[in-house]
Amino acid sequence: MVALWTGAASVAAAQQGAAEPIPATDVKAAAIQAILQEQIASARPVVDTPIxxxxxxxxxVGAGLVYRLSPVQGGSASHDKVTEVYYMMEGAGTLVTGGSLVDPNRRESAAATVTGINGPGVSGSRIQGGVSRRIAKGDVVIIPAGTPHWWSEVEAPSMTYLVVRVDPARVVALK
Structure with a gap:
């Protein structure tokens, strides 16, 4: 009988100490399309919008939308602590990963891209070496933290991809 009460007390204590589950977060298609329309209207060559x-x-974990115009603009990057997963929604381009950044420059810790998008890291003008591959609608690419990456080509007229950012160090602000 003592063992039964001890076991029941242990289960009750464990249940009381259990953390509440974190609720799921939805990002609806209508919100993504509204952001895309704003990005297109901006006429900027590269727009990375955290959702x-x-x-x-x-x-x-963050979700964002990236819109890039052809011809390619923007440099290479490597994120110290954030892994990125790209899902190509529209268009196509050539993505280079690995190798080394050319003209590396550490991003300022207070920069909006560091605090609100992809955390600390290094930017460059392009990548030397690395692996090139064509990414098209429906393709997924996982870019681990610390891996240099660069779009060397954006096929006309543009491309749009959803990016999921995994941030184990919690360096990017919640939104």
């Missing part, structure tokens, strides 16, 4: 960044229990 949501949430606490996923021990790490942050």
């Amino acid at each position: 949501r960044t949430v606490d996923a229990g021990g790490h942050n």
Whole structure:
């Protein structure tokens, strides 16, 4: 009987100490399309818009939308702590990963791209070496933290991709 009460007390204590599950976060298609229309209207060659960044229990996860015009503009990058997953929604381009950044420059820690998009890291003008591959609608690419990456070509007229950012160090602010 004592063992039964001890076991029941242990289960009750464990249940009381259990953390509440973190609720799921939805990003609806209508919100993504509204952001895309704003990006297109901006007429900027590269627009990276964070949609949501949430606490996923021990790490942050963010979703953003990137719109790039042809011809390619923007340089290479490597993020110290954030892994990126790209899902190509429209268009195509050539993505180079690995190798080394040319003209590397550490991003300022207070820069909006560091605090609100992809965390600390290094930017460059392009990549030397590395692996080139064509990425088209429906393709997914996982770019681990610390891996240099660069779009060497954006096929006309533009491309749009959803980016999921996994941030185990929680360096990007919640949104």
